[in-house]
Amino acid sequence: MKRISKSLLLLVLSVGIWTACERDPVKDLDPNDSKVFITNHSNVDYKSYKTFSIPDSVLIVENDRSGRGAAVQDLVYIDRIARNLIANGYTRVARTAKPDLEVTPARISYTQSGYVPTYNPWFDPYWGYGGYGGFGGIGYGYGYPVFYNYYSYNENYWYVRIADLKNISADNKANVIWDAQIRGDGIYQESQITSLVDAIFAQSSYLKAN
């Protein structure tokens, strides 16, 4: 009996040490370093467009709801996008003046939560729900009791999209020729927005009218 309890103690100790020492790789990440700028472009000739229009409010998307927003930071965001495009040689016109490009600034927040069954104590349920995640191959095993784990994660980011109104396709659809996401800590702070918007244009040197 004494021997059994000792091996049991060892087992409990090992599991305890394991969970205690599993480390969070981004716990020490500086808020400035947490900012991520993602841009997608297409192979169109960006010099073939001259004018653009941009609305005076941002599109707000929250899970499956959407609306318009014109808070101070939204206006700073719109203004900075417009200034960057103008500096790159494009002319801002009204939406009614048949612009070549339609710019859609947006603020997106997405929250997801729920319970997930875990079949294997070696499988970490929190893993796989991040922006890029996906379930790893052989994470599951059978014969273990099922654990239920609560998870919750949310994403908040700035988004901007530029659609091509000059070459509308036959089925009346406009192609998106550029889009960008700004993610990270503190992105909604008014003082930060100018430099954040400048950063997405700085990494898109092809986005110029001349």
Added chain:
Amino acid sequence: MRRLLLLALVGLASGAYAQQNPDYYNKKQDYEYRSVPTRTMGSPFERYTHYQISARYGVASPLGSLKDYTNATSKYHYNVSGEFIFPKNFSLGLQFNYSYFKERSARQVYTEGDQDISAVQTRSLGATSLHVFGKYHFTGSNAPIRPYVLAGLGGTAMRNLTYFGYLEEGKNSVALSGQVGLGARFLFAKNGNFGADVQATYFYSPFKSDYLSNVTNVSASAGLFYRWW
């Protein structure tokens, strides 16, 4: 009365001491019983299969594709093991091991197809292994210094996460793994229960992910052990 109590306490303590240390009396009486074989028998550690648990901490250095991925020495290398030590030179046990590697790059733009991502990238691998291992010891089980070689085989829960800022991309799976190593065990006292254990190991796992083609590292660790029978 007080003095009597004190004397009684001393008497009890010496009795208890003698019980814990059979040699205390054995030595005194040795000349009287020299012909009795039981008195010349080895320690129970030499005669019976006994048990040992050890805990070690150390550093690990990545090799191969892991070095390309996280070129940094791991300060998080923990090791707990329990084993059966057989009277001859072999022992067999179970080992739990955790190693963690992490490296962060300065901000740069990562381009993939039409996508550009400007981010601070953090690359990490947490490897939690459970190995069955065998040891061959070069000296007897009660020798003050006991060098050994070991080989282990088992599974590793790999937590391979790559972060762009806080955006996480990764693979979490269980992979086959093994290790070979050499080490030595030092007893603190003759025939004692406690001692120190040092070990150097080479770890290999054929784990594959987008960033890794295998996981290889060398590690050095030191710690304490307790043995009993």
